[in-house]
Amino acid sequence: MIYSLEDFLAHAIAMEDESAERYLELADMMEAHNNLDVSKVFRDMNHYSQLHRDSIMERASGINLPKLKSWEFRWTSPPEVGDEDGFDYMMEPFNALEYARGNEVRAMFFYQGVANSAEEGSEIKELATEFAEEEKEHTEALDKWMGITPRP
Amino acid sequence: MIYSLEDFLAHAIAMEDESAERYLELADMMEAHNNLDVSKVFRDMNHYSQLHRDSIMERASGINLPKLKSWEFRWTSPPEVGDEDGFDYMMEPFNALEYARGNEVRAMFFYQGVANSAEEGSEIKELATEFAEEEKEHTEALDKWMGITPRP
Numbered sequence: 001m002i003y004s005l006e007d008f009l010a011h012a013i014a015m016e017d018e019s020a021e022r023y024l025e026l027a028d029m030m031e032a033h034n035n036l037d038v039s040k041v042f043r044d045m046n047h048y049s050q051l052h053r054d055s056i057m058e059r060a061s062g063i064n065l066p067k068l069k070s071w072e073f074r075w076t077s078p079p080e081v082g083d084e085d086g087f088d089y090m091m092e093p094f095n096a097l098e099y100a101r102g103n104e105v106r107a108m109f110f111y112q113g114v115a116n117s118a119e120e121g122s123e124i125k126e127l128a129t130e131f132a133e134e135e136k137e138h139t140e141a142l143d144k145w146m147g148i149t150p151r152p
Numbered sequence: 153m154i155y156s157l158e159d160f161l162a163h164a165i166a167m168e169d170e171s172a173e174r175y176l177e178l179a180d181m182m183e184a185h186n187n188l189d190v191s192k193v194f195r196d197m198n199h200y201s202q203l204h205r206d207s208i209m210e211r212a213s214g215i216n217l218p219k220l221k222s223w224e225f226r227w228t229s230p231p232e233v234g235d236e237d238g239f240d241y242m243m244e245p246f247n248a249l250e251y252a253r254g255n256e257v258r259a260m261f262f263y264q265g266v267a268n269s270a271e272e273g274s275e276i277k278e279l280a281t282e283f284a285e286e287e288k289e290h291t292e293a294l295d296k297w298m299g300i301t302p303r304p
Contacts, residue, residue: 001240025221069177071242071251075222076229088153090223099223 003114008124009056010065011114012131014073015107016053020046022075022103026096038093041145045100045138052134059127075103092152101142108135155266160276161208162217164283166225167259168205172198174227174255178248190245193297197252197290204286211279227255244304253294260287 003011027042078090078099089095111132118125155163179194230242230251241247263284270277 022222025223029221069181069242070174070227071177071229074226074229077223077226090221 001113002117003124005124006063006065008114008128009060009063010068011073011110012056012127013053013060013065014068015110016049016056018073018075019103019107020049020053023049023100026090026100029090030093030096033091033093035093038097038145038149041141042096042100045141048138052131076106094146094149094151097142097146097149101139101146104135104139104142108132108139111135153265154269155276157276158215158217160266160280161212161215162220163225163262164208164279165205165212165217166220167262168201168208170225170227171255171259172201172205175201175252178242178252181242182245182248185243185245187245190249190297190301193293194248194252197293200290204283228258246298246301246303249294249298249301253291253298256287256291256294260284260291263287 023042023046027039027046030036030039030042078095090099111128115125115128115132118128175194175198179191179198182188182191182194230247242251263280267277267280267284270280
């Protein structure tokens with residue numbers, strides 16, 4: 001699938017905006033459970049996602065962006081939501097980190113896939129490569145935290 | 153997990169609202185691919201979800217509802233989204249029906265779980281049982297359509 005610049009920017013903005021919102025929820029959740037270290041990780045992630053979204057929006061100003069379907073940019077749900085026992089999977093910092101990681105990896109693959117199929121030397125290829133690298137760094141930061149967070 | 157009436161109503165409203173939005177997306181998508189039969193199924197589902205949401209909102213009027221986390225009510229993503237090949241899984245009516253079905257089943261389990269743990273004779277038990285039954289009917293309607301829709 002070859003993305004047009006409009007399509008690519010629309011995806012990137014929606015994905016960063018979604019990340020920012022989800023990280024804020026995760027930060028609030030960790031704070032409610034008194035895990036201030038992990039809450040701070042998520043607040044930082046929220047901040048970076050917002051900055052990233054804003055800088056992409058600036059690049060996109062004046063461009064008419066397509067409307068996307070929710071499944072093209074939304075985070076996936078954590079696995080245990082909706083389970084009959086009502087076990088609250090997301091209360092555990094390790095699970096919240098793992099949930100975020102899964103979605104960062106998904107975003108990384110998306111950007112990498114766009115980069116791979118974009119024309120050599122195009123702006124999309126440059127941007128998508130750069131964005132994939134950023135998601136990789138987020139993934140690594142979450143890995144680091146998962147390494148020092150007790151498994152539930 | 154025992155739900156308060158506020159919590160339960162907030163979940164039900166958010167879930168029905170989410171369903172209505174997703175069904176509209178699915179209907180538009182099917183229409184764009186010229187599948188008017190399946191598009192009509194999804195438009196009907198959108199309509200029922202809206203009616204259901206509105207009637208629950210009426211029941212909840214005057215009650216101060218809690219704010220939910222997105223993963224407590226959002227639909228899960230279709231499995232192949234974000235795949236590197238850029239294959240558009242959701243273009244196929246069968247896959248779109250299957251995606252909707254997965255989320256109906258999830259909602260059915262949620263309502264059934266609430267009903268099971270609610271106090272005998274309580275309003276929550278009555279509502280949750282009724283809502284679980286509705287989701288079961290939606291699941292069966294989608295099954296029927298999946299039975300007559302070619303597998304991709």
